[in-house]
Amino acid sequence: MEMLAPATPKSWYLPSKPHKFCPGCGHGITLKALGEAIDELGIQQETIFGCDIGCSLLAWNFFACDSTQTHHGRTTPVMVGIKRARPELITIGYMGDGGGYSIGSQHLLNSAVRNEKVTLILVNNTNYGMTGGQMAPTTLPGQITETSPYGRDPESTGYPTRGPEFIAELTPEGAYVARATVSKYKQLRRLIRNAIRNQIEGNGFSFVEVLSTCPTNWRTNANQTWNFLEEKMEQYFPVGEIKSPLGKGDK
Amino acid sequence: MEKIIGEPKKAFMTGNETVAWACLAAGADIMFGYPITPQNEVMHYWTRLAPKYNRGFLQTEDELSAGFTTCGAVQAGKKAFTATAGPGNVLMQEPFGMAEAMRLPVLSIIQQRGGPSSGTVVYSQQEVTLTTYGGNGEGHRIVYSTATHQEIYDYVIKGFNIAWKYRFPTFVLGDGYQAKMREPLEMYDPEDKGIEIIKPYPLIGIPGNIGESREPQHLCNIYSLEEELYEVLMKVSAEYEAISPEIVEFEARYCEDADIIIISHGVVSRAADDAVKILRAQGIKAGYFRPITLRPFPQQQLRDVIAQSGAEHLLIAESAYGQLERLTKQEIYGETVKIDNLFMPGVGIIDYDIIKKVKSII
Amino acid sequence: MSLIRIALAGEGGQGVQSVAEILTEAAYNENQQTIYIPNFGLEQRGGVSIAFIQFSDKRIGAPKFNKADVVIALSGRAVGRTAGYSDENTLFVYDSGFDFDKEDLPQQAKKIIAIPAVDTANQKLHPKVFNIIIMGAVIGLTNVVSFEAAKEALEHKLAYKFEKDPSLRELNFKAMEIGKQMAEKSLQEEVDNND
Ligand SMILES: Cc1ncc(C[n+]2csc(CCOP(=O)(O)OP(=O)(O)O)c2C)c(N)n1
Ligand code: SF4
Ligand SMILES: [Mg+2]
Numbered sequence: 001m002e003m004l005a006p007a008t009p010k011s012w013y014l015p016s017k018p019h020k021f022c023p024g025c026g027h028g029i030t031l032k033a034l035g036e037a038i039d040e041l042g043i044q045q046e047t048i049f050g051c052d053i054g055c056s057l058l059a060w061n062f063f064a065c066d067s068t069q070t071h072h073g074r075t076t077p078v079m080v081g082i083k084r085a086r087p088e089l090i091t092i093g094y095m096g097d098g099g100g101y102s103i104g105s106q107h108l109l110n111s112a113v114r115n116e117k118v119t120l121i122l123v124n125n126t127n128y129g130m131t132g133g134q135m136a137p138t139t140l141p142g143q144i145t146e147t148s149p150y151g152r153d154p155e156s157t158g159y160p161t162r163g164p165e166f167i168a169e170l171t172p173e174g175a176y177v178a179r180a181t182v183s184k185y186k187q188l189r190r191l192i193r194n195a196i197r198n199q200i201e202g203n204g205f206s207f208v209e210v211l212s213t214c215p216t217n218w219r220t221n222a223n224q225t226w227n228f229l230e231e232k233m234e235q236y237f238p239v240g241e242i243k244s245p246l247g248k249g250d251k
Numbered sequence: 252m253e254k255i256i257g258e259p260k261k262a263f264m265t266g267n268e269t270v271a272w273a274c275l276a277a278g279a280d281i282m283f284g285y286p287i288t289p290q291n292e293v294m295h296y297w298t299r300l301a302p303k304y305n306r307g308f309l310q311t312e313d314e315l316s317a318g319f320t321t322c323g324a325v326q327a328g329k330k331a332f333t334a335t336a337g338p339g340n341v342l343m344q345e346p347f348g349m350a351e352a353m354r355l356p357v358l359s360i361i362q363q364r365g366g367p368s369s370g371t372v373v374y375s376q377q378e379v380t381l382t383t384y385g386g387n388g389e390g391h392r393i394v395y396s397t398a399t400h401q402e403i404y405d406y407v408i409k410g411f412n413i414a415w416k417y418r419f420p421t422f423v424l425g426d427g428y429q430a431k432m433r434e435p436l437e438m439y440d441p442e443d444k445g446i447e448i449i450k451p452y453p454l455i456g457i458p459g460n461i462g463e464s465r466e467p468q469h470l471c472n473i474y475s476l477e478e479e480l481y482e483v484l485m486k487v488s489a490e491y492e493a494i495s496p497e498i499v500e501f502e503a504r505y506c507e508d509a510d511i512i513i514i515s516h517g518v519v520s521r522a523a524d525d526a527v528k529i530l531r532a533q534g535i536k537a538g539y540f541r542p543i544t545l546r547p548f549p550q551q552q553l554r555d556v557i558a559q560s561g562a563e564h565l566l567i568a569e570s571a572y573g574q575l576e577r578l579t580k581q582e583i584y585g586e587t588v589k590i591d592n593l594f595m596p597g598v599g600i601i602d603y604d605i606i607k608k609v610k611s612i613i
Numbered sequence: 614m615s616l617i618r619i620a621l622a623g624e625g626g627q628g629v630q631s632v633a634e635i636l637t638e639a640a641y642n643e644n645q646q647t648i649y650i651p652n653f654g655l656e657q658r659g660g661v662s663i664a665f666i667q668f669s670d671k672r673i674g675a676p677k678f679n680k681a682d683v684v685i686a687l688s689g690r691a692v693g694r695t696a697g698y699s700d701e702n703t704l705f706v707y708d709s710g711f712d713f714d715k716e717d718l719p720q721q722a723k724k725i726i727a728i729p730a731v732d733t734a735n736q737k738l739h740p741k742v743f744n745i746i747i748m749g750a751v752i753g754l755t756n757v758v759s760f761e762a763a764k765e766a767l768e769h770k771l772a773y774k775f776e777k778d779p780s781l782r783e784l785n786f787k788a789m790e791i792g793k794q795m796a797e798k799s800l801q802e803e804v805d806n807n808d
Contacts, residue, residue: 057369058655072338098286102312128286131287131291132291134291147295147308157309373653431651434647435647519675524674525674601678
């Protein structure tokens with residue numbers, strides 16, 4: 001794992017710190033990267049941050065940006081509504097894999113097809129964290145969760161959803177689609193920044209899935225947590241940009 | 252039917268675990284569900300038990316899907332059920348509407364949590380209106396509001412039977428406290444208690460050859476003419492009203508000479524029961540009335556109790572802001588008894604709260 | 614036994630809910646009426662964990678209560694969080710091993726006592742059995758269940774661990790015993806002080 005930058009992002013809302021995620025949770029790392037991206041782009045004033053119901057809800061007052069909590073799975077349409085009403089605002093939706101790929105999948109799919117000019121960040125921790133660790137669309141084959149107590153069986157529940165790959169298929173050229181991981185912090189921050197830049201430039205739908213950790217529900221210690229992320233998850237879910245209209249000059 | 256429990260046995264468990272065992276004992280074939288607190292453990296226990304007893308489970312992509320898959324399985328002749336809460340209950344109103352319209356014996360367990368919106372994940376009695384009248388229709392539903400784990404067990408079994416006997420969507424309305432708390436109960440196989448289990452049967456995919464021994468089944472829920480729908484609704488309403496007296500259930504205690512009758516349902520009735528005993532010991536003539544079925548509502552029984560006691564006051568106590576009160580008032584329209592209330596939306600009510608309120612009234 | 618209400622609170626991970634489970638299981642096995650309700654809000658993430666427990670020989674009414682007969686707070690934050698459950702009839706117990714603002718202690722209580730469970734666990738036994746010391750203390754303070762029944766319920770709950778490492782059994786039973794004595798002693802001291 002790369003070192004985390006020690007300074008606190010300017011766009012963080014300090015009275016809500018320390019944050020409430022479990023120790024070792026990837027949500028905190030993702031939100032740090034997002035905070036730094038907001039700082040670098042200098043967009044704190046015009047950013048609207050929207051979070052889903054899932055552990056992402058704990059981020060409702062995370063940033064010193066105007067923010068709104070939505071419903072489980074409904075962050076995408078709320079962000080679309082805001083953007084359509086006030087295109088000058090920069091809308092960043094933040095959700096879990098359950099919220100985005102399961103209950104909110106119709107919204108994700110249709111807003112991608114319409115190439116809505118919003119940025120969505122989806123945290124993939126292979127389970128429903130907030131509700132105590134049930135199976136998610138991203139749960140790996142054989143993985144034990146509260147609702148797959150004998151291990152996920154692809155025969156009866158299908159294979160894990162590869163979200164960015166399917167969104168890339170649905171979107172026209174201007175869209176930005178990528179997958180990052182909390183184990184590669186600099187890349188994570190860069191891809192999130194690109195996804196926001198793509199909205200600022202008005203190119204189209206911008207989506208980043210972030211591979212993340214949930215030691216609480218995985219019931220893993222620090223070592224096992226990172227092993228699962230780096231070996232199991234990153235193998236099934238390849239990391240990198242899948243689609244980018246931004247110039248190759250961006251490094 | 253397959254014996255699950257064997258000799259009746261005592262158990263000490265959570266309400267959600269009780270639901271899973273009761274569904275098993277009632278012969279449920281399959282559960283469809285989507286995670287939501289405080290219902291999650293129904294699914295957790297069911298997913299552990301189901302494969303051992305050859306029963307099915309599917310975690311769907313959301314509650315709309317869970318509700319509609321349940322409708323589909325019921326149409327195909329299986330005892331299917333779902334469990335949800337709060338915003339999940341909101342989403343399920345669309346499939347529940349289909350179940351109402353098409354007379355599908357869907358059984359749903361609702362563990363109420365605080366609302367509106369995501370509210371709390373803890374407890375409330377704020378899903379009374381939604382569960383009784385939540386669809387775009389007339390509320391042709393049967394709703395049992397339980398107060399103990401024993402009742403959860405009993406009414407889940409009964410709920411399947413009532414649903415399949417009368418073919419109205421049926422609900423067991425619990426709450427976060429009942430879902431999560433542990434208390435003792437007795438589990439049994441229904442047939443050992445003389446309970447006859449009503450067998451499910453398919454509405455589609457039925458025996459016989461189309462065009463030879465049977466007509467094709469064409470199930471519908473939309474009509475071209477106002478009059479057509481009107482006719483159907485009047486018929487169903489009449490049927491619902493006709494069976495209501497067989498279905499209504501209630502509890503009344505200490506009402507005969509009561510000056511004030513406390514009306515509550517579900518878990519709050521436990522506090523009301525305690526409160527009435529304490530008040531009686533202090534010389535205050537308090538009575539206790541509890542609708543067990545919220546739909547159909549025991550309105551005649553409540554009217555009788557009011558008349559017999561000559562009580563001057565009703566006190567409606569609920570962990571909601573007037574949902575039981577509205578239900579009660581519409582059902583006993585015309586009674587002149589004075590109605591007071593103790594509304595504590597989204598929080599628990601204990602005997603102390605009720606006693607204090609009663610003393611402020613009398 | 615008439616109704617006894619206990620609120621047990623600590624940090625997530627301290628094993629508060631396990632103690633509640635074992636105690637109520639023991640009471641159930643002794644044919645008592647008992648109800649246990651965990652708190653399960655969003656506070657699970659990094660918040661104070663509370664168990665609401667009731668024991669009685671009669672049917673128990675509402676599952677939650679406003680005032681407890683005994684409150685046990687196992688961290689500084691838990692003291693502040695549970696002070697409201699205390700009134701003039703409450704025995705309020707906290708662990709002496711934590712620093713906290715003494716102003717957080719309840720305004721009203723029959724008695725307030727401190728027990729050294731954390732220090733005892735860390736120095737004499739093992740940090741992991743801290744919650745079992747507390748369980749012993751609850752029994753010492755209230756006699757809600759017999760020591761034997763608690764032992765059996767503990768054995769039932771931790772059987773799989775004891776199987777792997779039988780020395781854990783002795784450790785746990787000892788922790789319970791020490792907790793019980795600790796509680797009895799502190800009650801005794803209180804009585805002496807009051808003289
Ligand atoms: C309509 C509705 N259904 C269910 C829920 C319960 N619920 C809250 S969070 C959650 C799952 C969260 O999982 P995910 O989106 O993966 O986020 P994570 O907690 O893992 O970050 C669920 C099912 C809800 N709030 N609303
Ligand atoms: S439950 Fe999992 S996803 Fe939620 S805060 Fe804890 S570690 Fe993070
Ligand atoms: Mg998730």
